[in-house]
Amino acid sequence: MAEKSRKLIANNKKASHDYFFEEVYEAGISLVGTEVKSLRMGKCSIKEAFIRIEDGEAVIYQMHISPYEMGNIMNKDPIRPRKLLLHRHEIRKLTGQIAQKGYTIVPVEVYFSGGLVKLKIALAKGKKLYDKRHDIAKKDQRREAERDFKVRNLR
Numbered sequence: 001m002a003e004k005s006r007k008l009i010a011n012n013k014k015a016s017h018d019y020f021f022e023e024v025y026e027a028g029i030s031l032v033g034t035e036v037k038s039l040r041m042g043k044c045s046i047k048e049a050f051i052r053i054e055d056g057e058a059v060i061y062q063m064h065i066s067p068y069e070m071g072n073i074m075n076k077d078p079i080r081p082r083k084l085l086l087h088r089h090e091i092r093k094l095t096g097q098i099a100q101k102g103y104t105i106v107p108v109e110v111y112f113s114g115g116l117v118k119l120k121i122a123l124a125k126g127k128k129l130y131d132k133r134h135d136i137a138k139k140d141q142r143r144e145a146e147r148d149f150k151v152r153n154l155r
Contacts, residue, residue, distance in 0.1 A: 007112040010044040015106045017132065019124035022097075024108070027058065027119045028085035034071035039117055041068075044110050051084065051105040051121060053095050058084035060107060060119070084119065097123050 031039075038044070043066035051060050059081050067075040086094075097103050102125050109120040127135075 009110040021122040023123040030083040034068040038068040
């Protein structure tokens, strides 16, 4: 089977800092033509985005796709709610999981997969302050070890 090409458009680095990812899903996004053209130019932000499940459909809010310059009247509102394309059983599973305390659905990445725009979403549990401190300490240790290794190899 041919490998699908994957081109990253936007990612949400803050999500991995604030949440533990339990399960990851790949969802399509319902878009109009000018939004796809704007995404091809890399004009997207999911930093403030969040996902809700309403009436059996997953919807992403606050995902900013800049208007396409050549789009004139065909451009839509940059932060309009957009429907996510997931299987019904995935939506039911997510609905049951987010009913539990502390779980939410967060957008992680937006990318092109074989010409289609995909959104990687994660079922996530919020980190406590001490978890964040532990992650920062591990990152600092790794950075310090890499720096020491680099200094030793230069001599």
